[in-house]
Amino acid sequence: MKTKSRLSSPLVGPLVALLLVSLLVALTTPRFLDLGNLSNLALQVSIVAIVAIGSTIVIVSGGIDLSPGSAIALMTMVFALMVRNWGVPLGVAIVLVLVLGIVLGGVCGFLSAYLRIPPFITTLAALSAYRGIAFAFNNGSPVFSVSSDLERLFYGTLFGIPLPLIYVVVLYGIAYAFLTYTAPGRSIYAVGGNVNAARLSGIHVRRTQLLAFLIAGLAAAIGAVLMSARLNSGSPNYGVGMELSAIAAAVIGGASLNGGRGHIVNTAFGAMTIVVVQNGLNLNAVPPSVQNVVIGVIIVAAVGVDMWRGELGHGVSRLVGGKSA
Amino acid sequence: MKTKSRLSSPLVGPLVALLLVSLLVALTTPRFLDLGNLSNLALQVSIVAIVAIGSTIVIVSGGIDLSPGSAIALMTMVFALMVRNWGVPLGVAIVLVLVLGIVLGGVCGFLSAYLRIPPFITTLAALSAYRGIAFAFNNGSPVFSVSSDLERLFYGTLFGIPLPLIYVVVLYGIAYAFLTYTAPGRSIYAVGGNVNAARLSGIHVRRTQLLAFLIAGLAAAIGAVLMSARLNSGSPNYGVGMELSAIAAAVIGGASLNGGRGHIVNTAFGAMTIVVVQNGLNLNAVPPSVQNVVIGVIIVAAVGVDMWRGELGHGVSRLVGGKSA
Amino acid sequence: MNTSPPLWEVVDVTKAYAGVKVNDGICLQLHAGQIHALLGENGSGKSTLIKTLSGAHQPDSGRLLRHGEPVVLSSPSAAREFGVSTVFQEFSVVGALSVAENIYLGRPPTKGGKLDWAAMRESARRVLESMAVELDVDAEVASLPVAQQQLVEIAKALAADASLIILDEPTTALSVEEIDVLHRLLKRLKAERRAILYISHRLDEVVELVDVATILKDGQVVSSAAQSKIDIPYIVKCMVGDVGEHYPKERNARTEVLLEARSISTDNRVRDVSFTLHRGEVLGLGGVLGSGRTEIARAIFGLDRLKAGQIVLRGEPLRLRHPRDAIAAGIALVPENRKSDGLFFNFTGFPNISIANLRRLGRYGTLHPAREREQCRELLRELELSPHAEHRTVGLLSGGNQQKVVIGRWLHADADVFILDEPTQGIDIGAKIAVYRLINRLTAAGKGVILISSDYDELVAMSDRVCTIRHGRLVAQRTPAELREAGQRGVWGESEAGAAPVHSIELSIV
Amino acid sequence: ADYPAPQPLKPTAQADIGKLPSKSGGYTIAYMPPATEFNYYIAIGEGIKAKAAKAGVNTFMLAPQSGADINGQMGMIQDAITRKVDAIILSTHDEAAAAPLVKQAVAKGIAVVIVNSDILDFPTPVHAVVGYSQRKGTHLMGDYLLAHMPAKSVKIGVIAGQEGYHSTERVGGFLDAVKGKPGINIVSTLSGNWNVEGGNTAAMDMLQANPDIDVIFAANDYMIMGTSQAAKALGRSKVMLLGNDGDTAGLEQIAAGTVTATVNTAPFQMGETAFDVTMDVLSHKYKGGFVETPAQIVDKTNVLPILKDPASLYPKPSKAY
Numbered sequence A, B: 001m002k003t004k005s006r007l008s009s010p011l012v013g014p015l016v017a018l019l020l021v022s023l024l025v026a027l028t029t030p031r032f033l034d035l036g037n038l039s040n041l042a043l044q045v046s047i048v049a050i051v052a053i054g055s056t057i058v059i060v061s062g063g064i065d066l067s068p069g070s071a072i073a074l075m076t077m078v079f080a081l082m083v084r085n086w087g088v089p090l091g092v093a094i095v096l097v098l099v100l101g102i103v104l105g106g107v108c109g110f111l112s113a114y115l116r117i118p119p120f121i122t123t124l125a126a127l128s129a130y131r132g133i134a135f136a137f138n139n140g141s142p143v144f145s146v147s148s149d150l151e152r153l154f155y156g157t158l159f160g161i162p163l164p165l166i167y168v169v170v171l172y173g174i175a176y177a178f179l180t181y182t183a184p185g186r187s188i189y190a191v192g193g194n195v196n197a198a199r200l201s202g203i204h205v206r207r208t209q210l211l212a213f214l215i216a217g218l219a220a221a222i223g224a225v226l227m228s229a230r231l232n233s234g235s236p237n238y239g240v241g242m243e244l245s246a247i248a249a250a251v252i253g254g255a256s257l258n259g260g261r262g263h264i265v266n267t268a269f270g271a272m273t274i275v276v277v278q279n280g281l282n283l284n285a286v287p288p289s290v291q292n293v294v295i296g297v298i299i300v301a302a303v304g305v306d307m308w309r310g311e312l313g314h315g316v317s318r319l320v321g322g323k324s325a
Numbered sequence C: 001m002n003t004s005p006p007l008w009e010v011v012d013v014t015k016a017y018a019g020v021k022v023n024d025g026i027c028l029q030l031h032a033g034q035i036h037a038l039l040g041e042n043g044s045g046k047s048t049l050i051k052t053l054s055g056a057h058q059p060d061s062g063r064l065l066r067h068g069e070p071v072v073l074s075s076p077s078a079a080r081e082f083g084v085s086t087v088f089q090e091f092s093v094v095g096a097l098s099v100a101e102n103i104y105l106g107r108p109p110t111k112g113g114k115l116d117w118a119a120m121r122e123s124a125r126r127v128l129e130s131m132a133v134e135l136d137v138d139a140e141v142a143s144l145p146v147a148q149q150q151l152v153e154i155a156k157a158l159a160a161d162a163s164l165i166i167l168d169e170p171t172t173a174l175s176v177e178e179i180d181v182l183h184r185l186l187k188r189l190k191a192e193r194r195a196i197l198y199i200s201h202r203l204d205e206v207v208e209l210v211d212v213a214t215i216l217k218d219g220q221v222v223s224s225a226a227q228s229k230i231d232i233p234y235i236v237k238c239m240v241g242d243v244g245e246h247y248p249k250e251r252n253a254r255t256e257v258l259l260e261a262r263s264i265s266t267d268n269r270v271r272d273v274s275f276t277l278h279r280g281e282v283l284g285l286g287g288v289l290g291s292g293r294t295e296i297a298r299a300i301f302g303l304d305r306l307k308a309g310q311i312v313l314r315g316e317p318l319r320l321r322h323p324r325d326a327i328a329a330g331i332a333l334v335p336e337n338r339k340s341d342g343l344f345f346n347f348t349g350f351p352n353i354s355i356a357n358l359r360r361l362g363r364y365g366t367l368h369p370a371r372e373r374e375q376c377r378e379l380l381r382e383l384e385l386s387p388h389a390e391h392r393t394v395g396l397l398s399g400g401n402q403q404k405v406v407i408g409r410w411l412h413a414d415a416d417v418f419i420l421d422e423p424t425q426g427i428d429i430g431a432k433i434a435v436y437r438l439i440n441r442l443t444a445a446g447k448g449v450i451l452i453s454s455d456y457d458e459l460v461a462m463s464d465r466v467c468t469i470r471h472g473r474l475v476a477q478r479t480p481a482e483l484r485e486a487g488q489r490g491v492w493g494e495s496e497a498g499a500a501p502v503h504s505i506e507l508s509i510v
Numbered sequence D: 001a002d003y004p005a006p007q008p009l010k011p012t013a014q015a016d017i018g019k020l021p022s023k024s025g026g027y028t029i030a031y032m033p034p035a036t037e038f039n040y041y042i043a044i045g046e047g048i049k050a051k052a053a054k055a056g057v058n059t060f061m062l063a064p065q066s067g068a069d070i071n072g073q074m075g076m077i078q079d080a081i082t083r084k085v086d087a088i089i090l091s092t093h094d095e096a097a098a099a100p101l102v103k104q105a106v107a108k109g110i111a112v113v114i115v116n117s118d119i120l121d122f123p124t125p126v127h128a129v130v131g132y133s134q135r136k137g138t139h140l141m142g143d144y145l146l147a148h149m150p151a152k153s154v155k156i157g158v159i160a161g162q163e164g165y166h167s168t169e170r171v172g173g174f175l176d177a178v179k180g181k182p183g184i185n186i187v188s189t190l191s192g193n194w195n196v197e198g199g200n201t202a203a204m205d206m207l208q209a210n211p212d213i214d215v216i217f218a219a220n221d222y223m224i225m226g227t228s229q230a231a232k233a234l235g236r237s238k239v240m241l242l243g244n245d246g247d248t249a250g251l252e253q254i255a256a257g258t259v260t261a262t263v264n265t266a267p268f269q270m271g272e273t274a275f276d277v278t279m280d281v282l283s284h285k286y287k288g289g290f291v292e293t294p295a296q297i298v299d300k301t302n303v304l305p306i307l308k309d310p311a312s313l314y315p316k317p318s319k320a321y
């Protein structure tokens, strides 16, 4: 029955949460449902939603990633400098940033998987170090007005659909296919579920753990490119707190911090829930202080509901798994 | 041999790390060993070291606490307002803050222990919410020049020994006694080591988990009082990132994020290691960007060394026992 | 029979999980000075009843009487107050703590409000002595092999000095020697007029130990203490109906050598071990706890690197750097610790089966769910696996079905050499026989089986040859016949010295 | 010295310059802003560096990365005192917090000059204060709006920083000027957390909620730049965008016409002035007091001359003007 709630119809919970929140906001502000505001929402959710793909995959693999926020800051800086100051063509620069992202993720992955330093630690260190490096460029000053072509990457539309929305749909499609229809994807669930059993089943445990971080790095890189495009600039201050929003999205989406459980599509719903709440609060000009409180409550509530739904099904495996957070 | 490394002489690793780092700094800056600088160090380490007592106990109990930074901000605000604007006598105000701390910790503890929402989530929410509440006071402006008596709490000395140093020693003494010589203290290790086993052994699991958070709240409150005293003010901006430094201190001190393992005294060494590094970098006027990188590297290195020391003992048993982190 | 009023009485207790009644109106009486067996297939509700009796959870309905007085066991500590102590099937030890602390977990001795470490370690030592167990009370439990952890779990229950002692499968990981010691201990406790409730799937040990037996089926009592005859055929009949031969051994050994170990040694206790495994043969490994059988399995499966010697498969020398290499060569390991090393509790049955051979599910690392379903359904039929395996996470399957899933994994991976480490540990007689038939199917298909078992009868009955392992050395190889002559007691121990020289059997087989 | 005559500080706030050790040359000066995350403080630092280089004085910057890390800054001040520098040019978000350490420094014979501040009553005596008035600056911006009203009646959105002194002062100054004046309607106030990202998000939502907004005032240039991105994205290029600081990038956007105007508080020059004052303090030439540095409204009409003089700008403009 856990299976039911996890695999066959696992999408219900978080989707319901999202709809409830949206309904609430729609009632308080008619403007919420304006086409304008909806595409505005799409723009706002896109970056965190994409970063959250990585966070989810790392969480499912049994790890945690605190680094994407800082990694994004670093990458927007490098990206902006490449394009504006070092005369690297936009296309090439994008490719290089994606590579950089994979490298940054790889560092955490290597330390966690091969040197067996807990991911919480390696990525905590990266959280500090990557932002430090970001500040070392252009001695800490943001790089503005990078290139107008760049902006189009974010603000452009296709058949009237905002590009970021398209990116999100495509990337989630790919992530879903990867996790569901490929061996490495399955391995990520296996390693997150039971490292020992995975090793004894011949799975490349370390390689799989590393892979999860490489993907997270790539996702962060895409997020960085979009961030630069959105603000047409790079800055060592970008992405502060992004890691926590991304993790929150995954967890609101029902991913288990014990690893092995989580449905990527729900992460998208989780991200939307967060953004809808923020948007609703902004539309009503609620002061940021109150916003923080509300966000906090929402996170707990969403997870609480999911836990509660889970209880029945989880009982056993909790017991045998012997792991309970 | 694992037993040895864990029970008989667990203090070696982190202490060695601390001494190595100190030696390094001493070589680069003769001034490091000035009496002035040493008491300066004592002042600097005191707050994070005290907060880290709470973080360690929560980690040992199998949880994690991301809230102390924000909780401290909130408490310094309330504290400063009580003393300066609401005319509450200093002594009373201190007691009230300690109570507030216990309440703030209790909220996270209750949600985690009794509603079974993962501590990572509840305290992540608190991280957001508590700071929000802090900003709601005095419409977000810091409260300055609270009281000159207050300052003395931090800058005063006893027989020439800086007071904060005395607080640290006393509090760690209490924490050590609690964890080693009381039933609740041992229960915290048991619950962190294996929830189900603890439950079946008649330990009040949820009460114990709650207790850990209450203690963490109290520790944060003491930290808040000292912070207010040090800065003779309260501000919603205080304590940003404190939770991570405190966790880092615990982990550098060898506490296992899987719970059940960790020696409180080592947490003090962990905290000192961090502060000594920062101090050394400041004395050499190393730019902040580089500092962040160095901090990151230190964290990984310290944990890496500890891991590596463990391996010898763990490796085999882990797989035979079929248990691996 | 015992006429004095019962110490404890379970009256009409019912407990349901997610609507499924796993205890349904259960009644039984526990008398002081009596060893009471609670028997039943996997999933028949034994542990659930135990948890009720130990205050681990509350029954949905029904009552517990102590000396005829109704009592409520609101928590494990409450149960302890009433003099109940339990050896849990899922151990209740904390790996991160020392042996001594585990034995007094939840009720450490104190002096003036202060924990008395010295006293704790001293009394812990005494308890272990009484069990004739040699263990460093300061050792971290996580660093001990499963069997010793189980001994700690038992010591923990005995230390409580309770009037009712419940043991839920206390011997799964133990071998003859430890079991004997345990039984002698239990008989002494019985003489001290304590009540003992004993659960085990090892019927041979049960019949020799217990006075009365209550047998469950699907959560209901099918044979009360009064009715139950204490003999294996009766018990089996009640549990699973007619099963015929308990050890349906087929001899399929061929002459062709499949696997050969040539004086292999590892850093993990294996010393200069040599043997050959023929196609269709079951090679049993016998020995006391920690004799190094599991370690030999680890070496052959590539988990421990070889320090010396060579492993030869189908005439080809193997280089094993990682389990992967062994799997690729067609070697399979069914680990002794199913829960921590075998199963993925986040998966349903099918992904658990296919995980070791994802290549079969599609080319270029892709997976075709349809293909997976079809392949696994076929295995499901072949293994007589519960149909629930398709949709339920394996945590909800019975022990027997869980074991079948793990074995099925290696059938799916089409392995040639099967290392079965304690394959029937904790599974019911019906499931055991199913596993034996599976072994026969394997050997009939010309596969080789290395069987590690602490169940002496099983080992002797199902093996074609039995190697005696002692301190990581292979000290003797004999046929089951020869072993039976040697008799059971201390058969693996130092006692009986000169065993038949290794080569003689080689000839006898060929 | 080429800076305006100092106004006296409150007696309680003026440290005795005569008490400083007299030492000729070989000075080490620590510049200690509250954070490196704000370009503004880097610019001040560059001003100091430029002059120091000419004067052959050794300076270094010590600051936490985040403006929120008050505790970190205090630790650094402590370390600077330990290091026995000759002078500290200090800017802090939290005077009271710094007070005890400033007292220590002064007692140890270290010259303390407060920069980017206009408070005449620092909680403990200091040797000099250099800066401009937050309120006055944005008040000018209010007046500018009244003088350049795009319509008879305008709807105004305000993007504040995170609650706190700077936000209150700057927004306050702007509101003082415009509140109650004819045709002024403040329709929305949101926080942009001082950075481009936050300004962008806030502006997006603000423009969604109030499609008819004519003017947006942001409490710093980063947030107004984020706003200009949002306005552009939503095709609202006619919205009048008002910032504060005089950040180079902000000035360039004014030149490009994507931002209307800002309060140029010339951080680079402020740094130069702070250095001159500090040197005069060290050489006992300074009589004490507060030196007010200029704050001036810059829009399309007067931005070019500033951009044409990159020597006194930090960071340098992205292209030559």
Ligand SMILES: Nc1ncnc2c1ncn2[C@@H]1O[C@H](COP(=O)(O)OP(=O)(O)OP(=O)(O)O)[C@@H](O)[C@H]1O
Residues within 6 Å of the ligand: A199, A203, A204, A205, A206, A207, A208, B315, B316, B318, B319, B324, B325, C303, C321, C322
């Ligand atoms: N927790 C652990 N305890 C002891 N040894 C371990 C542990 N984890 C890994 N190892 C050892 O490290 C080696 C690699 O194990 P693992 O299967 O995790 O790596 P892998 O994923 O196969 O490596 P790769 O992916 O690079 O091929 C094995 O020899 C294994 O014994």
Ligand SMILES: Nc1ncnc2c1ncn2[C@@H]1O[C@H](COP(=O)(O)OP(=O)(O)OP(=O)(O)O)[C@@H](O)[C@H]1O
Residues within 6 Å of the ligand: A315, A316, A319, C017, C018, C022, C040, C041, C042, C043, C044, C045, C046, C047, C048, C049, C089, C395, C396, C397, C398, C399, C400, C426, C427, C428
């Ligand atoms: N916490 C739980 N939630 C849901 N179902 C459970 C739970 N615990 C046990 N069950 C189910 O209840 C039934 C009885 O389980 P129980 O452990 O009592 O059987 P058992 O007789 O002890 O079996 P075994 O001999 O394998 O130990 C099984 O079908 C099991 O799957």
Ligand SMILES: [Mg+2]
Residues within 6 Å of the ligand: C046, C047, C048, C089, C168
């Ligand atoms: Mg059971």
Ligand SMILES: [Mg+2]
Residues within 6 Å of the ligand: C290, C293, C294, C336
């Ligand atoms: Mg074994």
